[in-house]
Amino acid sequence: MGEKIAAVLDRATSKPGDRSPTSACCSDGKPKPRDRIVATARDMFHQHGFRPVGVEAIAEAAGTNKMTLYRHFGSKDELIVECLKSVAAEAEAQWRVLEARHAGNPRAHLVAWVREAADCVLADGRGCSLANAAVELTEAHHPARRLVELCKSAYRDRMVGLCRSAGIAQAENLADALSLLLEGARVSRQSVGAEGPSAKFVRTAEAMIAAFASEEA
Amino acid sequence: MGEKIAAVLDRATSKPGDRSPTSACCSDGKPKPRDRIVATARDMFHQHGFRPVGVEAIAEAAGTNKMTLYRHFGSKDELIVECLKSVAAEAEAQWRVLEARHAGNPRAHLVAWVREAADCVLADGRGCSLANAAVELTEAHHPARRLVELCKSAYRDRMVGLCRSAGIAQAENLADALSLLLEGARVSRQSVGAEGPSAKFVRTAEAMIAAFASEEA
DNA sequence: CGGTTCTGTTACCGATCAGTAACAAGCCGG
DNA sequence: CCGGCTTGTTACTGATCGGTAACAGAACCG
Structure with missing residues (x-):
C-alpha cells in the first residue's frame, strides 16, 4: 500500500506546467488536445x-x-x-456530491448510493472500467492493475466508513456485501443482460441494508 | 430463446465423425490433437x-x-x-455431481453450492471464463456473446429451481441475489485481490440463505 | 499391401498496430 | 516582429498475428 490515492488522483488531471485554473481550456470552449484525448479515450476504452x-x-x-x-x-x-485515473476521480467526485447532499444523514446517503449505483448499472451495458481493466489487462505487472487495486480498495474504505457512521454494527460486512452485489450486477448486466439477476440489485441491496440495520446492538 | 442449451452443449465435445466411445483417445493415453487444443486453449484463454x-x-x-x-x-x-462450451459443460457436470450427492436434500445442496462456489473463487485469481468473455469480447455480434448469455441464463434457471425445491418462498430473488454475489466475488477477486470483499462471500451467502429461508410462509 | 485420412513442417500473405522521424504550420508571449 | 512552444501532416519501421498453400510423412483400415 503505502501510497495515498489522493496523491495518485491528484496527478490525474494536473500536469507540472499547468497555467490556467480551469486546466487547459483554450479560452474558447475547445479544450486542449491532451484533455480531449483523455476524454475520448476514456469513452472508447469503456465502450470497446x-x-x-x-x-x-x-x-x-x-x-x-x-x-x-x-x-x-x-x-x-x-x-x-491516465484514463482510469480520470474515471476514478469522477467516481470520487460523485461520491462527494452524494456525501454533501446527505450531510449528517448517513442512512439517507446509503440508500441514495444504492439508487445511484443502480442507475450506473442500468445506464450502459458495460460495467465499471476499473473492473473491466482488471479482467482484460492480465499482465501481472501492468501499471493499470496497481491503480485498479488502489481505487477499489479506497472505494471499499469509503463504503465501510459510510456504513459505520450510519450506525451499522457489522459495517465491514455490509460494505463488502454491497460491494459484491454492485460488482456482480455490473458484470451480470454485461453477460446476461438487463433482464437477468442485475435487475434485482436495488431490491436486494435495500433488503440487505435493512437486515444489517436491524442488528445494531 | 428457442434454442435449448442441452443441444448447444451436446455439440461441444462430440463431432459428426466420432468413433471411439471415449471420444478421441488414441488407444495410448495421449488424446487426439483436437481435444488437446481445446483443453490447452481453454486454460490459456482463462489465464491470459x-x-x-x-x-x-x-x-x-x-x-x-x-x-x-x-x-x-x-x-x-x-x-x-468451443472452449466456452467446454467450460459450460464442465460447470454443468459439476452441478450434476452436487445434485446427485445431495439428492432429496436441496437445502444441503444449496449450502454445498456456496462452499464449492467459494472454492472456485479462491482457486484461481481469474474469475469465470464466460463472464470474462462477455467483458473482453465486446463486438456486439461475436458468437461467444450469445453462448455466454445462454449459459448464464441456464445457470440462473438451475439456481431458481434449486431454491424453489429447497422451499424458499422468494426463490427467484434468492437465486438472483446469490448469482450477483458470486459474480461479484469473482470479479472483485480479480481487481482487489483475495483479501478484499470477495473474502466475505461465504459468510454473506449463508446469511442470505438463512434470511430467505426464515421467510417461508 | 494400398489407399485414405490425419498430422507435421515450412513458408508465405496481408492486415493491423504501437511507436518514431522529420518537417511545416500555427499560436502566443515578450 | 521575432523566437519558442505546441500542434498538424506524412511517411515509415518493426513486430505481431490470423489465416492459407503446398508438400511430406505417419497412422489406420480394408
Whole structure:
C-alpha cells in the first residue's frame, strides 16, 4: 500500500506546467488536445475495451493525431492509466456530491448510493472500467492493475466508513456485501443482460441494508 | 430463446465423425490433437484472456501446430466458442455431481453450492471464463456473446429451481441475489485481490440463505 | 499391401498496430 | 516582429498475428 490515492488522483488531471485554473481550456470552449484525448479515450476504452481500441483511432476521434498523442503520453499503457485515473476521480467526485447532499444523514446517503449505483448499472451495458481493466489487462505487472487495486480498495474504505457512521454494527460486512452485489450486477448486466439477476440489485441491496440495520446492538 | 442449451452443449465435445466411445483417445493415453487444443486453449484463454493469446502459441502449447488447429476450427473465434462450451459443460457436470450427492436434500445442496462456489473463487485469481468473455469480447455480434448469455441464463434457471425445491418462498430473488454475489466475488477477486470483499462471500451467502429461508410462509 | 485420412513442417500473405522521424504550420508571449 | 512552444501532416519501421498453400510423412483400415 503505502501510497495515498489522493496523491495518485491528484496527478490525474494536473500536469507540472499547468497555467490556467480551469486546466487547459483554450479560452474558447475547445479544450486542449491532451484533455480531449483523455476524454475520448476514456469513452472508447469503456465502450470497446482496451486492446481493440487503437491509438490512431483515439487520436482521430479526439480531433487530433497520433503524434500529438504521443507527445503527451509515453505509451498506450500510460494513456490507459491516465484514463482510469480520470474515471476514478469522477467516481470520487460523485461520491462527494452524494456525501454533501446527505450531510449528517448517513442512512439517507446509503440508500441514495444504492439508487445511484443502480442507475450506473442500468445506464450502459458495460460495467465499471476499473473492473473491466482488471479482467482484460492480465499482465501481472501492468501499471493499470496497481491503480485498479488502489481505487477499489479506497472505494471499499469509503463504503465501510459510510456504513459505520450510519450506525451499522457489522459495517465491514455490509460494505463488502454491497460491494459484491454492485460488482456482480455490473458484470451480470454485461453477460446476461438487463433482464437477468442485475435487475434485482436495488431490491436486494435495500433488503440487505435493512437486515444489517436491524442488528445494531 | 428457442434454442435449448442441452443441444448447444451436446455439440461441444462430440463431432459428426466420432468413433471411439471415449471420444478421441488414441488407444495410448495421449488424446487426439483436437481435444488437446481445446483443453490447452481453454486454460490459456482463462489465464491470459482471449485477445492476447495467439493461435500459434496455443497450437505449440498443445504439442501440435497452427495448421492442424485450423483443420479443426474455422477461426480463432470458433475455437473460443468451443472452449466456452467446454467450460459450460464442465460447470454443468459439476452441478450434476452436487445434485446427485445431495439428492432429496436441496437445502444441503444449496449450502454445498456456496462452499464449492467459494472454492472456485479462491482457486484461481481469474474469475469465470464466460463472464470474462462477455467483458473482453465486446463486438456486439461475436458468437461467444450469445453462448455466454445462454449459459448464464441456464445457470440462473438451475439456481431458481434449486431454491424453489429447497422451499424458499422468494426463490427467484434468492437465486438472483446469490448469482450477483458470486459474480461479484469473482470479479472483485480479480481487481482487489483475495483479501478484499470477495473474502466475505461465504459468510454473506449463508446469511442470505438463512434470511430467505426464515421467510417461508 | 494400398489407399485414405490425419498430422507435421515450412513458408508465405496481408492486415493491423504501437511507436518514431522529420518537417511545416500555427499560436502566443515578450 | 521575432523566437519558442505546441500542434498538424506524412511517411515509415518493426513486430505481431490470423489465416492459407503446398508438400511430406505417419497412422489406420480394408
